[in-house]
Amino acid sequence: MKTTLAHDERIANMVFASVYPHYINKVEKKGRTKDDLHKVITWLTGFDDCKLQELIDEKVTFKTFFAVAKLNPNAHLIKGVICGYKIEEIETPLTKKVRYLDKLVDELAKGKAMEKILRK
Template identity: 60%
Template sequence: MKTDERTLKRVAAMKLSTVYPLLVNKVERKGRTRAELDEVITWLTGFNEDEIGRQVRDETTYEEFFAAASLNPNAPLITGVVCGVRVEEIEDPLMQKVRYLDKLVDELAKGRKMEKILRS
């Protein structure tokens, strides 16, 4: 699935400092914790909790965040639909990584077991 150029630019410029608190609120509203969210982000990106905090404080953009990440080799096992789009069919690498994160956060918020979320 191809994403239009304007959407790609907007998503690439989004700051982690804006998105991260929204992710925390989403999972906490559903009874999960910030630590669990950080575990999911760590699994996907290779960043530890301190590095995630630094990226948030430094107002890193999504493009910079995912460029510096070491994507988990099992990330392609993340499949399914996010916002009406199949994650595995997204053509743009950045948008696919963003949707991988969205999918993992959705699974966490829905109460899925951590072992299944982390594809272990």
């Protein structure tokens, strides 16, 4: 599936802080913790807890969030379908990065082992 320009722009302009509480709720409902979520975010982006909180407080968009992130070199190993899109077929780099994060959160919520989520 190919994403549309409107879809990509909507994702780029979403404020990370508006989505973050949904990530927390999703993983906590399934018995995982905020610390688990932060491990996943840190693995993908390189952000420590302080930097993550700073970006949340600044209400940065996903565009800015991923512009300052240092993407994990193994992020390309994240595969599968999320929100109806096959990750490996997404052509827009930013949209792909956001879907990487969505997929990791999804795997965490589904109870997948942390070693597998972090592609070790």
